[in-house]
Amino acid sequence: xxxxxxxxxxxxxxxxxxxxxxxxxxxxxxxxxxxxxxxxxxxxxxxxxxxxxxxxxxxxxxxxxxxxxxxxxxx
Numbered sequence: 721x722x723x724x725x726x727x728x729x730x731x732x733x734x735x736x737x738x739x740x741x742x743x744x745x746x747x748x749x750x751x752x753x754x755x756x757x758x759x760x761x762x763x764x765x766x767x768x769x770x771x772x773x774x775x776x777x778x779x780x781x782x783x784x785x786x787x788x789x790x791x792x793x794x795x
Contacts, residue, residue: 725790732756733772741794742781749775758786 723731728738737750746761758779759766769775776786786793 723795725787728786728795729772729776732775738795742789742792747781 732738732749732751735751737748739746739748741747748757748759748761750757750759754768756769756772756775757766758769758775758781760781767775767779769778779786781789
């Protein structure tokens with residue numbers, strides 16, 4: 721069963737971290753006491769955010785939000 725987008729947002733908000741793939745590239749959603757991070761595996765390019773909401777609103781992969789590319793993401 722594939723995780724739906726709302727579940728992902730909720731579970732990240734609970735503190736879970738996720739590895740996923742988009743166009744065969746690895747990405748991570750992670751967190752620490754400083755904030756939330758969206759990181760591309762191949763070069764460790766990282767975007768940082770203060771909140772879960774900011775990560776999902778402002779985070780970009782190929783210029784698109786996670787919501788916009790959700791159907792192409794494999795978790």
